[in-house]
Amino acid sequence: MIPRTAAASLPSATAPGIGANGSPVTRPRNRPPPLKSSTQFERLNDRRLRMPIIRVEMFKGRTPDQKQRLVKAFTETVTDVCGLKPQAVQVIFQDMDPGDYGVSGELFSLRAPAPAVTPAKSG
Numbered sequence: 001m002i003p004r005t006a007a008a009s010l011p012s013a014t015a016p017g018i019g020a021n022g023s024p025v026t027r028p029r030n031r032p033p034p035l036k037s038s039t040q041f042e043r044l045n046d047r048r049l050r051m052p053i054i055r056v057e058m059f060k061g062r063t064p065d066q067k068q069r070l071v072k073a074f075t076e077t078v079t080d081v082c083g084l085k086p087q088a089v090q091v092i093f094q095d096m097d098p099g100d101y102g103v104s105g106e107l108f109s110l111r112a113p114a115p116a117v118t119p120a121k122s123g
Contacts, residue, residue: 056093056094059096059101075091
């Protein structure tokens with residue numbers, strides 16, 4: 001057995017705390033404190049585990065109507081697939097300038113424009 005004074009100087013795998021009676025209490029590092037009630041668990045579950053955040057990065061120029069349609073489509077898909085309420089789904093748009101994005105070693109703004117695609121004639 002290690003004397004208490006020597007044990008205090010050793011590196012510890014636990015984080016110290018103070019118990020109700022003033023005695024030291026430890027718990028493993030990086031582990032949150034235990035939940036005190038089922039209501040706390042429900043709140044934690046709603047906020048952290050059931051709140052998908054969808055981040056969309058795209059070039060500037062989309063209209064508010066296009067963004068609204070995307071928000072609606074993402075929300076409907078997530079609610080169908082994950083069984084969540086629409087209020088849980090968040091969508092964040094990040095509009096970028098072509099000069100702020102690089103691909104294949106060059107800025108997108110410096111790339112040659114893609115050739116126009118003509119629709120194939122049927123018949």
